[in-house]
Amino acid sequence: MPLTKKTAPAPKKPEGPSKKSPQPFGLVRGVRDILPADQPYWRQAFEMAQSLCDAYSVDRIETPVLEETGLFVRSVGKQTDIVEKEMFSFETTGNEHVTLRPENTASICRAYIHHGMLNLPQPVKLWYWGPQFRHERPQSGRYRQFWQYGVEMIGESDAVIDAQLALIAWRFLKDLGIDTVVRINSIGTPESRVNYRNALVAYFRPKRNRLSEEDKKRLLKNPLRLLDSKDPAMAELKAEAPQIVDWLDEPSKNHFMRVLEYLDEVGVPYQLDPFLVRGLDYYTQTVFELYDTSETDETAQSALGGGGRYDGLMEILGGRPTPAAGFALGIDRIVSKLKALKPTLPEKKVEVFVAQLGEAGRKRALALFEELRLANIKTAEAFAKGSIKTQMDIANRLGARWAIIVGQKEVLDGTAIIRDMDAGTQEIVDGRKVVHELQKKMALTQQPTV
């Protein structure tokens, strides 16, 4: 007796049987699935990164998602928001303190040191593409697992590297159809940064009562952050505030000027932004961010990426003093822009659908599918379906141009039917020449379009 709901004679319990199925699982907060429908966009971006890096002789590297917690504490900086409150850190059963990487630069520097890449011709140019993790409150364009594409160039201090990095980042977006402007600044050496920080505090402290609560906290904790406060009252105060460029030493100024000259040379649009400082401690000299120029809403997450020079980082991580620079781009945001740009990306179309009837037909179809696949014909099937009607329906929905039908009769006759799905006509062909016949037909139908 099958346990069907209908036939179950159990009207005794009005409550019904406690046959509740287990609760399905949801998603961990802030993470998401990237579904097949979105894959074409992700693929487009990835392939762009790949070909561009190829062109610039940048090699791919993949580092582990899991690293020792200390790596990020030391590199990103203990006082930063990332380290203070955004890291996915935990202790393993083996008592190791590990963290899901919140960014990728530190890992790459670690790898550079670990594998003695200083023995390679410098600079070592590496690119990565992978998920990063930050425990922030999710919102538009911000996830706890998000993807970054980045390039790092390690072992060269020349300003041309900085410019080239900005160029690659900008070019990547440009070639995807996203126009951006590079906002750029220099924060000089760590010393000039400290001096500037003091000057900034000296400037704002007397005006403290005009600051918002939020900005008062910043004044104490991270004065450089005052510069990108969105408090309208800050606008006036900022105008008079000291600018970091004035605190740069001569070599730093010179370096920055050269970066700008190189950008001019290759036509990368940029804006000097005296108030651009970045949230990670390891930056020195050049810092930049890329902004979508079509984005009118300033408050939204319009920063698509950023980067800069980090000459001190290698040493902090226990390597030899090694100059380096890099950038990272937020792929999640970029992909959402891509989708907005091109709502329908052409799908890879199925050319042929193999439909079968009966056991003999199915066997023949199975083999036929292999023949077609080996002939590089994009073929689809639904071998598990028995009904020819259902199969034709699927063929139609897949957009197949041709259907091949093999049933009992065809197997016995040694034939197959080739159906033109657009015209609705079909013909019987020799079963051994299906691929050949198909190729002839395909060549014919393609001629006019070429």
Add this chain to the structure above:
RNA sequence: GUGGCCAUAGUUUAACGGUAGAACAGCGGGUUGUGGUCCCGCUGGCGAGGGUUCAACUCCCUCUGGUCACCCCA
């Protein structure tokens, strides 16, 4: 971490203080050999927990989650 808005089938949604309709999708049919239209059927739902009430999906609270903004960043 703070605040605004939101929470009904896979998706988009309707209604009502008295135990939920629809559309699309999925699956299956419309004489077990043929698609794009049409017709029919089936599957499938009130985020969780409290409270008010004779009675809550509907009102209140909490939580969870989503979303948007702040913080910060990609």
